[in-house]
Amino acid sequence: MRFLMVGAGALGGYFGGRLLEAGRDVTFLLRARRAAQIATTGLVVQSPFGNLQLPSPPHVLAEDIKAPFDVVVVGSKAYDLDSTMDSFAPAVGPDTVILPLLNDMKHIDRLVDRFGSECVLGGLCMISATLDDEGRVLHLNDMHGLSFGERAGGRSARVEAIAAQLTGAKFDATLSENISQDMWEKWVFIASAAGLTSLMRASIGDIASAGGQDVALAIFDECCAIAAHNGFAPRPAAVERGRAIMTAAGSTMTASMYKDIVRGAPVEADHIVGDLLGRAPTAPSPVPSVLRTAYVHLKAYEARRAREAA
Numbered sequence: 001m002r003f004l005m006v007g008a009g010a011l012g013g014y015f016g017g018r019l020l021e022a023g024r025d026v027t028f029l030l031r032a033r034r035a036a037q038i039a040t041t042g043l044v045v046q047s048p049f050g051n052l053q054l055p056s057p058p059h060v061l062a063e064d065i066k067a068p069f070d071v072v073v074v075g076s077k078a079y080d081l082d083s084t085m086d087s088f089a090p091a092v093g094p095d096t097v098i099l100p101l102l103n104d105m106k107h108i109d110r111l112v113d114r115f116g117s118e119c120v121l122g123g124l125c126m127i128s129a130t131l132d133d134e135g136r137v138l139h140l141n142d143m144h145g146l147s148f149g150e151r152a153g154g155r156s157a158r159v160e161a162i163a164a165q166l167t168g169a170k171f172d173a174t175l176s177e178n179i180s181q182d183m184w185e186k187w188v189f190i191a192s193a194a195g196l197t198s199l200m201r202a203s204i205g206d207i208a209s210a211g212g213q214d215v216a217l218a219i220f221d222e223c224c225a226i227a228a229h230n231g232f233a234p235r236p237a238a239v240e241r242g243r244a245i246m247t248a249a250g251s252t253m254t255a256s257m258y259k260d261i262v263r264g265a266p267v268e269a270d271h272i273v274g275d276l277l278g279r280a281p282t283a284p285s286p287v288p289s290v291l292r293t294a295y296v297h298l299k300a301y302e303a304r305r306a307r308e309a310a
Contacts, residue, residue, distance in 0.1 A: 001165050004029055004069040004091050006084060008043060008059070010129035011075035011101055013137040015146055015171060017045045017052050022169040027069070028059040029088055035059055037135045047139035049170055062086075068093025071162060074111075075101040075125070078271035085114050092119065097158055099123045099148055103190045104271040105183065108151070121159065122179035123148040124186050130259075145172040149179035184232035189242050191276045192220040194255035195294030196246070198267075198301075201258070204251040213247040219290040220246045226280045261301055269298035 003026045005016035012028065019026045030038065038057065045052040069091045076084040081102070092098065092115055099121050100107055111120045126145040130138050146166065150156050154177055166173035176182050193204070196219050200207050207216060220242055224234050234242070245253070260267045273295045280291075288296070 001025065001070045001161065003027070003165075004060075004072045004088060006072060006074045006088050007076060008034055008038060008057070008137075009075070010131055010137055011125060011127070012073065013043055013131070014045055014047070014127065014129050014139060014144065015073070015075075015125070015169075017043050017054060017057070017137065018144075018169045018171050019166070020054055020057055021052055024165055024169065026058065028057055029065070029091070030059045030061065032061060034135070035061065041135055044134075044136040045139065046136055047144070048142055049139070049144065062088070062090070065090040067091075068096050070095070071097050071099055071165075073099045073101065077266070078102055078104050078107055078268045079266055081107055081110055085111070089114075097121055097162070099162070101125045101146070102271075103187065104268065104275055105187055106271060106275050120151070121148055122151040122176075122183055124179075124183050126186075128256075143172075144170075145174065147174040147176045147179060147182055149176040149182075151180055153178055153180070181232055181235070184227045184230070185234045185238040185242075187272070187276065188220070188223040188227050188234055188238075189245070190255065191272050191291070192216075192223045192242065192246060193253070194257035194268075195219050195273050195291055195298075197254040197258040198261055199290075199294040199297050201261075202254075204246060204248055204253045208247055208249045208251070215290060216246040217243060219294065222280075222289055222291045223276060226276055229281050230279055257298075264305065266305075267298055267302065269295065269302055273298060 005012045005026055006029045008028045008030055016026050016028055042053050042055040043057045072088050072091055096119055098111055098115060098119050100111060101123050108120060124147050126143045128140040132138055149159055159175055163175040196216055224239060227234055257267050277291055277295050
């Protein structure tokens, strides 16, 4: 089975590197700058589960794709998805499966509109990773999970074949029979954590030490209610876990969106927070919710960033 890993950033570099380490047939789709960097340094992964250095991982530029791949794994930022789809489109054939690992839900509609419903799986990953200035993949915690499945639920021959390829690599691979529910639960948590830590410019632990657990629970419960309104009420275990993480004393956790703001980078405001907010039931209130306040805060950041770049 031939995998095309779109990009060799934090997500693609980690999971693609682990698959290559396990002997799987993986090619990275790279931009010219990243290809030049990897040609010099190789693909380097630093992780609590063992470091990895691949001197010359297989890679291709978009204009050099000559034939379809079996599986295309997509982990781009949502605001880059249109250009990303353009780049890997030549790799999609009649039997190609696309496995997206983005954090929102709108990307599914965009992929389906471009490539058709049949070839798009559901997927998510649970990992904290980043690229450093030298292009090394830094794995920052003890989670490295990748879940995937048919969006309609159940099992199929193709997802079982993918599972067989992922099994044995040095990460936790899960074939989910309810991946849409899993994706909504992750979206609820990501939107809550991104909205809260970006709004407060603080870690979960610092917010807790300021007595802000009620604010943290308000945004989390609001996101849960929106998911329920859309038919994907988080299961009790997900609610319990999310509420505990969102109020954990001493936690240094911040969302990646907060980190993007700190370094002046683009953010997925519309995709992660705005889209979820847009799926809420219409219930006008004289007082904006915490999620609405967080969204306005993110859009104000985007407006200031655009003005300063002009």
